[in-house]
Amino acid sequence: MRSDQRKELETVTRLRAGDRIAFNILFNRHTPSMIRVANTIVSSRAVAEDITQDTWLAVLKSIDGFEGRSSLAGWIFTILINKARTRARRDGRTVSFDEGGEDNNLDAAFDGHGRWKDKPELWDEITPERIVAGRNLAAHMSAAINELPPAQRAVIVLRVQEGLDPKEVCAALEITDSNLRVLLHRARLSLRDRIRTLTS
Amino acid sequence: MMSCKEVADRASAVIDGELSGWEMVQMRLHLAMCRGCRHFLGQIRAVDQLASSVTELPPEALREEALSKLRADKK
Numbered sequence: 001m002r003s004d005q006r007k008e009l010e011t012v013t014r015l016r017a018g019d020r021i022a023f024n025i026l027f028n029r030h031t032p033s034m035i036r037v038a039n040t041i042v043s044s045r046a047v048a049e050d051i052t053q054d055t056w057l058a059v060l061k062s063i064d065g066f067e068g069r070s071s072l073a074g075w076i077f078t079i080l081i082n083k084a085r086t087r088a089r090r091d092g093r094t095v096s097f098d099e100g101g102e103d104n105n106l107d108a109a110f111d112g113h114g115r116w117k118d119k120p121e122l123w124d125e126i127t128p129e130r131i132v133a134g135r136n137l138a139a140h141m142s143a144a145i146n147e148l149p150p151a152q153r154a155v156i157v158l159r160v161q162e163g164l165d166p167k168e169v170c171a172a173l174e175i176t177d178s179n180l181r182v183l184l185h186r187a188r189l190s191l192r193d194r195i196r197t198l199t200s
Numbered sequence: 201m202m203s204c205k206e207v208a209d210r211a212s213a214v215i216d217g218e219l220s221g222w223e224m225v226q227m228r229l230h231l232a233m234c235r236g237c238r239h240f241l242g243q244i245r246a247v248d249q250l251a252s253s254v255t256e257l258p259p260e261a262l263r264e265e266a267l268s269k270l271r272a273d274k275k
Contacts, residue, residue: 024263031258049262056266061273106208114203119236126246128253141250160251166216185212191247 008072015063027056030073033157034080040150041084041095051087055080074168077158081172097151097173097183106189123199132198144194151175152187159184202230207237211244 014022031052038048038055058079066075088095111117128138145156151173158169159180170180202210207230213219214227231238 023267027263028258031262032256035258049259053262053266053269056263057269057273060266060270106205109208110203110205114205116204116236116240120240120243122239123243123246126243126250128250137250138253138255141247142254142256145251145254156251160248161254181212181216181218184216185209188212188244188247191251192243195247195250196243 009068012063012066012068012072015060023060026072030076030162031056033162034077036146036157037077037154038080038084040097040154041081041088041093043088043091043093047087048084051080051084054083058083070168070171071164073162074164074172077162077164078168078172097154097175098179121200123195126195126199137195137198140194140198141191144191148187148190152183152190155180155183156187156191202226204230204234204237204240207231207234208240211241214241215244215248 011022011026015026034052034055035045035048038051039045042048042051055076059076066072070078085095109117126137128136128141130137132140145153148156154173155169158164158172159166164172166177166180169175170177173180175183207227210219210223210227213223219227231241
């Protein structure tokens with residue numbers, strides 16, 4: 001068993017025993033991402049917070065039934081997304097992550113032979129702590145993620161911020177593997193553009 | 201040989217370890233000779249690092265409400 005699997009099993013055991021510290025650690029780690037993902041499905045942040053709270057309640061009530069067939073985070077986000085979908089349907093909202101938003105391709109950056117017109121620069125001073133336009137780059141990144149189209153936002157949070165396995169992300173969002181790849185690539189290109197604009 | 205555009209289109213696949221063996225060989229050949237593409241890949245990696253570095257505090261009321269609902273349900 002890998003060390004991360006051992007840690008996760010320990011967390012599950014502690015949650016089952018009603019360990020408040022274990023819950024707090026898990027809550028602090030995942031809640032901001034949960035609100036972000038729920039907000040890609042429901043109409044407002046307030047509703048997303050309600051869904052997140054209901055999800056934690058469901059997690060604590062049903063932790064005995066967690067079988068470890070997915071990661072703990074994958075299980076939590078699947079509960080969240082199902083709850084958000086149910087709420088969205090109830091509110092008459094259509095939910096689909098197939099639509100990737102605008103294609104942020106780089107065609108304009110290349111000449112007719114597929115070579116860079118202007119070669120990308122080395123980002124040797126891009127750190128989360130660097131202050132640009134009054135706040136650090138991590139804060140700019142947070143804002144930029146919030147401005148991504150919903151499907152791109154969901155995949156960047158689940159794959160990059162939460163580190164979920166691609167299969168777990170595809171299952172939770174009901175998208176294909178190739179759709180996930182396209183969404184993730186578009187999201188990264190959009191975020192790169194944002195950082196480049198800020199720092200150039 | 202891969203063009204810069206083909207390298208850029210595959211940047212996420214490189215980072216996510218999804219290139220086939222032959223594509224990876226072509227990619228390495230190109231990267232060995234092209235500073236612009238090395239920088240571009242570095243930029244995409246930096247995007248992931250910045251995204252991972254985002255830390256936010258959860259709403260405290262949300263935690264307390266979830267726990268108090270749980271206590272109420274158990275009664």
